[in-house]
Amino acid sequence: MWRRLIYHPEVNYALRQTLVLCLPVAVGLFLGYLNYGLLFSLVPACCNVAGLDTPHKRFFKRLIIGGSLFAGCSLAVQLLLAQDVPLPLILTGLAMTLGVTAELSSLHARLLPASLIAAIFTLSLAGNMPVWEPLLIYACGTLWYGVFNWFWFTLWREQPLRESLSLLYRQLADYCEAKYSLLTQHTDPSTALPPLLNRQQKAVDLITQCYQQLHMLAANKNSEYKRLLRAFQMAMDLQEHISVSLHLPEEVQKLVERSHAEAVIRWNAQTVAARLRVMADDILYHRFPQRFSMDKQIGALEKIARQHPDNPVGQFCAWHFSRIARVLRLQRPLYPRNLMADKERRLPLIPALRSYLSLKSPAFRNAARISVMLSVASLMGVALHLPKPYWIMMTVLFVTQNGYSATRVRIFHRAAGTLVGLVIAAGALHFHVPEGYTLAAMLLITLISYLTIRKNYGWAMVGFTVTAVYTLQLLTLNGEQFIVARFIDTVIGCLIALGGMVWLWPQWxxxxxxxxxxxxxxxxxxxxxxxxxxxxxxxxxxxxxxxxxxxxxxxxxxxxxxxxxxxxxxxxxxxxxxxxxxxxxxxxxxxxxxxxxxxxxxxxxxxxxxxxxxxxxxxxxxxxxxxxxxxGGSNDANIMESPEMLSHGxxxxxxxxxxxxxxxxxxxxxxxxxxxxxxxxxxxxxxxxxxxx
Missing domain, CATH: 1.20.120 (Four Helix Bundle (Hemerythrin (Met), subunit A))
Structure with missing residues (x-):
């Protein structure tokens, strides 16, 4: 029972994120500096966006770079504001300067929005404390975040890779079961193929994710990952044999009509799917696999293949299911293979800068898009007489995703979640709950929010909005005054982000x-x-x-x-x-x-x-x-026509x-x-x- 609780992906993630946020608050409360504890807990938000919790062979190097960028952006904002430089100009300069990180690699690209969030957080602190205090908060907060995550990943070693492999095996199980469960309904590709395409797409996406994790960890050089490397290679073999296609609907129909092949194939597929789900749990919960055999199922398939030698479907299914059964029985891949070469583009700084300084560069255009959106957000704050429109700008950065569709979904979830959260917080503030109970409730709400954030961002936003309002209440004792203004700011930020994705150099x-x-x-x-x-x-x-x-x-x-x-x-x-x-x-x-x-x-x-x-x-x-x-026709004349039949018999x-x-x-x-x-x-x-x- 405890394994299922502590190793469950959602629980493990929620515990890690909640502890890294709430421990500084607890320490601040114990030492009598609750305000600093609450401010200190804001830094993990920047680190999460930057992906600094990603296990990596250069973990601390990335941590130092991230902390330096956070502190540098904070210092730049404070110094430029002191010189009366307009806020849109400051944000534009920061966005265009930091945009080069996307040319270095996709992982480094996450430093751009994270550093801008650190700069926006600084807006609310500038003028309320000395210049060096925000820098110290960012430096110490990033150090705390990195040390805590390093300790967590040392304590739960291999867990991120185990989670990905477990999801991969579950996806392969679902794909196998869906593909062979209703053979007679798969005769029309227009209706049968799209659901299978979605499952196949998810499986390949998870394989790519596992590849990236293995390379970031340099797992092929670490003996501790030997069993997980073997499980990954087994998944490659399984995906190879599950995703093959004979694509002969007429022959399938003939075999089904002449025999009970549909029931036998479905029996094999369900047996394989059940075993894959058991293996997914074994990988995730650190269990050794039990013995497995599906000789009866394979024997039934081979019998059908012998009874109908003129039909290729029987031989096809028997051969591929026998190879799948061998992988599952022996618990090792069919053949040893090297990991796929890591093809992620990584450029040194000077070549990346040269590539970045071009209007055709996607990184340059993305940085320009973000700078324009932030400038519009700051000008909107001026129009609404907001001296520091940080909430609008943070909303823009949090909801902006890589594509139009993802941004639209994130906007809906954030706006709806913020509205519900503000209504709940407005009602709860009237009860004037003591500080101790308030902090305990915030801890519980944070844990629940992180438990749901991966599957439902909107419900998580409800909890995060409640904790944000109570954080303002504890810091300024006037949280009720921010409720209506914060919702208006959220809606404005969502509209600016949507307009930016639609009209500013969209990547349709x-x-x-x-x-x-x-x-x-x-x-x-x-x-x-x-x-x-x-x-x-x-x-x-x-x-x-x-x-x-x-x-x-x-x-x-x-x-x-x-x-x-x-x-x-x-x-x-x-x-x-x-x-x-x-x-x-x-x-x-x-x-x-x-x-x-x-x-x-x-x-x-x-x-x-x-x-x-x-x-x-x-x-x-x-x-x-x-x-x-x-x-058609003009270009085809210059191309050799392929022969219709290359062999006879x-x-x-x-x-x-x-x-x-x-x-x-x-x-x-x-x-x-x-x-x-x-x-x-x-x-x-x-x-x-x-x-x-």
Whole structure:
């Protein structure tokens, strides 16, 4: 019982965040400096936004950089305000200067909003205390935050990676169960594939997250992570075999009608899913796995395959489920592999600065967007006669996310949560509860809020708003006066953030669909060259297979976000949705062919060369169709036509997959010829060549 409580991801996270916030308050209360304890507890908010609690092999180096930026921004704000420099100019200078952090790496990019939040916090402190006190609060607060998290991660070693692996195994279980539970209902890809695409996308996203954690921890050089590395490699094998696709709905229907194959396949899938959920709990709660066997289930599948040798579905399912069962029974991967190379872009400061000083730089444009939004927020404060409009500016930074859809959802949750929280706080302030009970209630509310923040940001905001009002009450003894003003400030900040995402250099995902589609085809082409090469190496195949999955995921994410953007072209997105569906089938065939190539189930060199040429021709036709905005036919004349039939007689399993890949590419070429001409006729969509981007 205690394992489930202390190792539960939400509980563990909530305990860590609550303790790091409330211990300084408790110490301040004990020493008679409650005000400083409450101010000290504000620093973890900056550290959370900066990601300084991320386990990293350079943990303390990142901590020093973050603390220095917080203190430096605080000092700059106080000194410039003392020189009567306008606040919009101060915030613009800070945002544009710190924007270069996004060019260094995606993890460093989080230092920009965190440092700006530290500067905004300083606005409420400037003039109320000496210049050095905010600097000391930020320096000591960051040091406390880092030391506490280092101790916590030492106490609960490996726990962040265990949480990610546990989520990955659960997602694989759900994906396997959904994919094979209702075979006869999967005949129509338009209705059956989108739910499976969502599950496949989540699985690949979790695999990418595990990769990043393993590289940040340098886990391949640490013997303490050996068991988790093995569990991760097992998950790679499982995802490879679960996500393969035969894509023969007619053959599936025939087999179901002639036998009880649907029940047997569902039996195998549910057995695998149940075992994966048990393994997810074992990883999360530090338990050793029990013995496992599914010989009866595999035997039933093999019997169906023998009874219907003319139907490929039986052999296909029996082979892949037998490989899954072997992984689950032996508790080790099918073959040893190296970790995927860490491809995250990390630039030194000088090259990053050179890249940043360009209007085409996304980091530069993001910094400019934030600086404009903060300037508008400060001017709005002037219009409302607010000397320090810090609440509006903090709202802007807290709700601004990477895309329009995420920002819109965050705005709704924050506005609704703030309204409910202010109503509750307004009612509670009339009871004049003693200070001790108030602090105890704030501790409980903080714990509950952190328990729910990952799953429901809005409910967490209710609790955080209540604690914020009571913090102001304890600091100034007039918290009631801030209630209506704070809600108005929250609404203004949300509107400014929404306007900034819509009108200030928006990165519309519908405009990026073509580029992501081109990148996905490029990854498919590299995978085909490896699979059909003379001697494909297993580690290289595994690496390229994941690149294919991740490239398709980027495309699928763009499509999902584009469907929620304002004013999108429904015909264009409907065609691209169909294009993405066929791209997913190609990904699943590549997953299957990777397993065959690793088992040396290969074609003859001459036939492999012919298939490779045909696939490359088909892929290049699709890429050129995306590249040029011209009527069909003019560009196709310069491209070799792929042969319709490359071999005669019965086809091997590898050839069946290749033939279906060619069929999907032919359909995708037709779709892209129609879809690109239906794109919107304004903004970034007017650029006809990908090379112009």
């Amino acid at each position: 995902q519908s405009g990026l669909l073509r580029k992501n589609a081109h990148d996905a085809l490029e990854a498919d082409q590299d995978a085909m060259r490896l699979i059909l090469s003379d001697d494909p190496q297993a580690p290289t195949l595994a690496y390229q297979r994941m690149r294919v999955n991740q490239a398709h995921n980027a495309l699928f994410n763009s499509l999902n976000q584009a469907m929620q953007e304002p004013g999108f072209n429904s015909h264009y997105l409907a065609d691209m949705k169909l294009w993405v569906t066929h791209s997913q089938f190609i990904v699943e065939h590549i997953n299957a062919m990777t397993t065959l190539a690793r088992e040396h189930n290969m074609l003859t060199p001459d036939l492999a060369e012919r298939y490779l040429q045909s696939c490359e021709i088909a892929l290049q036709r699709c890429q050129q169709r995306l590249e040029y905005d011209e009527p 019965p086809l091997s399993t590898m050839e069946q997959h290749l033939q279906r890949v060619l069929g999907h590419l032919s359909t995708m070429h037709t779709i892209s010829s129609v879809a690109w001409r239906q794109r919107p006729r304004h903004g970034i969509w007017l650029r006809t060549r990908l090379s112009e981007r």
